[in-house]
Amino acid sequence: MNVGDRHFRTIWVNEDGWGVDIIDQRWLPHEFRVETLRDVKATATAIRDMWVRGAPLIGVTAAYGMALAMRADPSDTALDATWERLHATRPTAINLKWALDGMRSFLRPLPEAERAAAAYRRAGELADEDVELNRGIGRNGLAVIREIAGRKKPGEPVNILTHCNAGWLATVDYGTATSPIYLAGEENIPVHVYVDETRPRNQGAQLTAWEMAGHGVPHTLIVDNAGGHLMQRGAIDMVIVGTDRTTANGDVCNKIGTYLKALAAHDNGVPFYVALPSPTIDWTISDGLRDVPIEERADEEVSLVWGRDADGEVRQVRISPEATPAANPAFDVTPARLVTGLITERGIAAASTDGLKALFPEKVAAA
């Protein structure tokens, strides 16, 4: 999307033709930094330490990591070692395994001499496909926003709450949860977005707010715990979030805190939508609470917080006693019963096995 007057994707091949450039999201919104990944080690670090993050972007980054690996050593041994090394970086987003499996299956039959060029080509195709999937999600989600707008007074905005960052920064471009919001702006449908700060890493405050500001979308930053209060007072017309892994029956794993938003939405009759491209669906499981691995991240992410000080320095500060331990589950699971609809590139599915089967019969048959 646009950064100032320039269009950016979140990941692209460097002008040298082989390095992989990424936006290092750790420094946003204070600094816009581009880093070049030149080997698998750097790619693993970028994913694990969340220089890049968001399920679809993690998958595409891993695909380019495979290309970097094949450029250095196109052997089967390197292919398998790269799969293992990148797969171990983060356990929850299924897009990581989906991309690694796809790249390895694609590359394995090829002669070693052809693997590097083919890997870069395939990674580029996955990046382009992600953009198209997100545009499709945008068109299908726009119908929901348009319908709500039709019930409001002229000029009154559709008030949308979103959690974490499922924006263009979480994908190659356009985002998932934000794609309908951006399209609504292009259609001059008035929207206003309540942005959950999303502790502990504040992807909402640092990334979604930056995206909204950058695209002139009216928005208000709120603490995570304010969402239920706003829903009780009729201030929220719909919730739309992303997901890192959705099960074949519609259970939704997403950033920690999503489940609480879904409970509040259900209690207040607020529609709760999940925007997702089909690579984020894990067709092999049907019990999110039991089967989705929840990433436990470092407790420092809870005890320390990043920000810019009065001197303009970006630094971390401690917010809790040194002696206080912290727990940091990075995701939770929202049961399908709390989900109004799954907004995919093919349409809006009920959060159920039948709902997903109706849109993706071939995926269910293959599982």
Ligand SMILES: CSC[C@H]1O[C@H](OP(=O)(O)O)[C@H](O)[C@@H]1O
């Ligand atoms: C479009 S997927 C975005 C999804 O990924 C985020 O997790 P993280 O920032 O830890 O990679 C969050 O769960 C978002 O909803």
